[in-house]
Amino acid sequence: MPAPKKNGLQTVWFQSPPVIISTATIVGGKEGQGPLGQTFDKVLEDNYYGEKSWEKAEQRMLEEAMQMAIERAGLQPQNVDFMLGGDLLNQIISASFTARNLGIPYLGLYGACATMYEGLALGAMLIDGGFADKVLVGVSSHFATAERQFRYPTEQGVQRPLYASWTVTGAAAAILAREGNGPVVTHATIGRAIDFGQGDPQNMGAVMAPAAADTIARHLADTQRSPDYYDLIVTGDLGTYGRELAETLLRQKGYEVGGRLYDCGVMIYSPEQDPHAGGSGCACSGVVTCGYLIKQLKAGCIKRFLGVATGALFSQCSFQQGETIPAIAHAVVVEGR
Template sequence: MPAPKKNGLQTVWFQNPPVIISTATIVGSKEGQGPLGHTFDKVVEDNYYGENTWEKAERRMLKEAMQNAIQRANLQPQNIDYLLAGDLLNQIISADFVARDLGIPFIGLYGACSTMYEGLALGAMLIDGGFAEYVLVGVSSHYSTAERQYRYPTEQGTQRPLYATWTVTGAAAAVLARQGNGPVITHATIGKAIDLGQGDPMNMGAAMAPAAADTMARHLMDTQRQPDYYDLFITGDLGTYGRELALKLMQQKGYDISTRFSDCGVLIYSPEQDAHAGGSGCACAGVVTCGYLMQEIKAGRLKRILGVATGALLSLCSYQQGETIPGIAHAVVIEGR
């Protein structure tokens, strides 16, 4: 017999939709200067954030975002059943050390830039399955930490191609609950790792776009819905070029979402900020969702969204061995009430 909460091949539905009862965001100065700057809780002007390394600054941002989300939910760390978190640094060290400090039972996640929605999907499963009352989901990234880990030393000033994206500096957290006030998560579609042979680590939009289109199309097929069911389809960090590619791939699959399709990486920076193709990083989908999108849903301007966070599953090891880049995309339906 099929699993009772399975909806099609890759989608699950939640009998008692978990509630997003609180969120928190913190971003760097570049993100604060962008079009969505007013939607974030805190803008940090110093990318070191008072620490002596960028890695410690990222960790401090993540810890602060998580603490703020807990506080806004009128909870204490000991009330949280599980912490689901991840980042881009080796062995997700930002999340690991924050979990150490908070003392919450911890499940570390790595979905590259899709990690926020991976966490929301798994957190919703834990709550709807009866395994948790409260789940804390968090992610972080930092331009300087990611740049020197995946690409070149920041001091080198290497010129980036126009199709490259800019890693968002920031952290986001959300508390999911079995009951309460706030938007609800009604469905989740877990994506497949899709690799069409793109191997340029600077062109992550092209690597992730096929996975984004595959997950969006699969969600619509699984739920037997048409695109106009949603007010907005929003991907994580495809950037301008990746968004256009995903749009064309969706059209090839028979779905026209052109009038209701946006991307967090496109929204977070303005063209004048020289971010090239837009934003990326775990915090990209994280801060845009926990800031801007939550505010739009609570204000009633958006009622139903299909959020599709995307990730490029590469590493230094895979790149040095000449591997191509698999992409992943996880989708979550968030609805206002």
């Protein structure tokens, strides 16, 4: 017997769609000056955030974003059933240290830059499955912590290629609940790890575009919907060129998504800020979703969107050993109500 809440090969649907009752976002200065700056709750003046290390700053951002989301929902940490969180640092220390401080039962996630959507999908499953009433989901990333872990020291003089992306400094959190007011999560499509043989860790857009195209096509096939069912289809951090690649791949699969396909990484910075291909990192899809997109739904500017966060599943060790980079994309449907 097929699972009662599974649609097609990779999509699940929610019988009582979980509600996003509150969200919170904190971003760095560069993101605050970007086109979406007004949609974020707090902008840091200093990317050290008064801490001794970049890592401490990132962890504090995540903790504050999560606390803000809990407060806005009118809750205390002890009223939250589970916390789902992750980040880009080795052994997801930002999320785990935040879990230590908040004391909420915690499941650590790693989906690279797709972690926010992995969390939203799992959180909605926990609630609709009857295992939780309130679930906190949150992610963070920080330009400097990601640079030093994956690339070079921050002050190192290097010329980044034009297709490189810029890691977003920020943290996003959302509370999913069984009941309440706010947009609802109706479907989730869990991605497959897709590897098209790309190995350049600077060219994340090319690495992740096939995963995004695969998940979007799978979602549309599983739900038997056409792309124009959605006001927006928003990928996580493909960047300018990755977005174009995903659009081409989808066209070759028979889906025309042109005018509707947006990318959080392209939206978060303006070209004058010189981010090259665009933003990336867990916080990229996190803050654009919890900030801009949710506000658009609440204001009634859009009715529903398909969010598709993308992640590159590699470590510094794997690419130094010459391995190609698999990528993942998880999709979640959010509807205004």
